[in-house]
Amino acid sequence: MNQVYINQLSEHVGEEVTLKGWLYNLRSSGKLLFPQLRDGTGIVQCVVFKKAVSPEVWDALKGLGQESALTVSGTVRADERAPGGFEVDVTNAEVVAQAHDYPITPKEHGTEFLMDHRxxxxxxxxxxxxxxxxxxxxxxxxxxxxxxxxxxxxxxxxxxxxxxxxxxxxxxxxxxxxxxxxxxxxxxxxxxxxxxxxxxxxxxxxxxxxxxxxxxxxxxxxxxxxxxxxxxxxxxxxxxxxxxxxxxxxxxxxxxxxxxxxxxxxxxxxxxxxxxxxxxxxxxxxxxxxxxxxxxxxxxxxxxxxxxxxxxxxxxxxxxxxxxxxxxxxxxxxxxxxxxxxxxxxxxxxxxxxxxxxxxxxxxxxxxxxxxxxxxxxxxxxxxxxxxxxxxxxxxxxxxxxxxxxxxxxxxxxxxxxxxxxxxxxxxxxxxxxxxx
RNA sequence: UGGCAGAUAGCUUAAUUGGUAGAGCGUCUGAUUGUUAAUCAGAAGCGUGUCGGUUCGAGUCCGACUCUGCCAGCCA
Missing domain, CATH: 3.30.930.10 (Bira Bifunctional Protein; Domain 2)
Known part of the structure; x- marks a missing residue:
């Protein structure tokens, strides 16, 4: 499959691509998951419909901790609702390394803590x-x-x-x-x-x-x-x-x-x-x-x-x-x-x-x-x-x-x-x- | 190096006059087919930087120490 970087997604609309990166954040809505993936070039929101992936993939993604390493495959779609303008409809995913209790949460932190975790x-x-x-x-x-x-x-x-x-x-x-x-x-x-x-x-x-x-x-x-x-x-x-x-x-x-x-x-x-x-x-x-x-x-x-x-x-x-x-x-x-x-x-x-x-x-x-x-x-x-x-x-x-x-x-x-x-x-x-x- | 401020749960913080240390986030369980730091319900868990003093009783008052932040000097 076609591995691309997130900052190149605009060149791959409609194509099936593979992204390799880390989980930036995960939101869920019942039969729908919104993992945000970052790969060093950018951040993209992926969309996982429960019925679009295997039960194993669904279960693996559902409980994934922030900054877990993963690859996802899916179709690139331009979408106004997405922060970067593009989304990936996920058809498959593989967890490379699970992460638990990542210290830097999406909330506020103090300078000392952040510098200690530079x-x-x-x-x-x-x-x-x-x-x-x-x-x-x-x-x-x-x-x-x-x-x-x-x-x-x-x-x-x-x-x-x-x-x-x-x-x-x-x-x-x-x-x-x-x-x-x-x-x-x-x-x-x-x-x-x-x-x-x-x-x-x-x-x-x-x-x-x-x-x-x-x-x-x-x-x-x-x-x-x-x-x-x-x-x-x-x-x-x-x-x-x-x-x-x-x-x-x-x-x-x-x-x-x-x-x-x-x-x-x-x-x-x-x-x-x-x-x-x-x-x-x-x-x-x-x-x-x-x-x-x-x-x-x-x-x-x-x-x-x-x-x-x-x-x-x-x-x-x-x-x-x-x-x-x-x-x-x-x-x-x-x-x-x-x-x-x-x-x-x-x-x-x-x-x-x-x-x-x-x-x-x-x-x-x-x-x-x-x-x-x-x-x-x-x-x-x-x-x-x-x-x-x-x-x-x-x-x-x-x-x-x-x-x-x-x-x-x-x-x-x-x-x-x-x-x-x-x-x-x-x-x-x-x-x-x-x-x- | 000097001045000022500060140190409470993994993180961000609240705590009245010295009188039972509380919350949000994160974590775990569940719900939710469009979330944007998602939301909702439930649960677990854990804490007053270190040492000493005052007191019946200290997160709170006093002293020392350690660490951190901000400002200044010096410089880019």
Missing amino acids: HLWLRSRRQHAILKVRHTVVRAVRDFLDTDGFTLLDAPIFTPAACEGTTTLFEVDYFDDAKAYLTQSGQLYNEATAAAFGKVYCFGPTFRAEKSKTRRHLTEFWMVEPEMAYATLDDVMSLAERFLSYIARRVMEERGEELKVLERDVSKLEAIVPPFPRLHYDDAVKMLHEAHERGEMETRFEWGGDFGAPDETYISSKFDKPVMVHHYPAAVKAFYMARDPERPELALGCDVLAPEGYGEVIGGGERATSLEFLQEQIKEHGLPEEAFDWYLDLRRYGSVPHAGFGMGIERCTAWMCGIEHVRETIPFPRMLYRLKP
């Missing part, structure tokens, strides 16, 4: 939709960069020392008595590959041992980091707006059904088109000051600091598109940031703040080119010089202006989906105090 929660409609959107975000990221002339050159996950020296690193034993650290950014390695290949990116897991307990943080997350040789802050901002608008368009094109499941306000995604507003740090601070004077912000923001979550939310709330804030004070940015020649206290850095309070989805900028400047910075930041000798070589041998950024896949996905917390945008989130399952 391995099963993934089967739920909403989680399925979110992770399908993630898949499309990842594909869009790769397609965009690949067709734009970028070469994928992944950075190592084991690193000998801090890339930025600021955030906390996960330390692991690395043979004998050596220590290695899990990467917190591929940034420095990207600068090496950019000098070899021109336009490059790395895309992999990133680890931050920050004890953050917010809806925007994971200890293990995926980051894509493009880097371009002979590029400036302006180039990187142009790239960021083309990049994000491409991702949003792909999500809308390919994941319409999923966005419906998530009840996403698609008009928010439709608004993500170039150009994005560009806001100088000074002007952003001015906005915050005015907001404070009007009583919209509790405390007066001090020039020179980095924005806190409430500041970011306020700034982004004034725009219906992502905002690109640039020229931050150098003091709050990484040591490798290039300086504004006119105002050396400012870094040529840029953060993209997503609308709706999703915060910083992209952080990047132009890198410093001068060997002497970087040597000073490394000293000032108290970083071990010997760990950066190879990095400084990049300034000794043909140093050119170059720029890039990093985007967090989970933050981007949460934004696309319009969901509260990044923990639902990765199959198995790693967080402070959560390492299982």
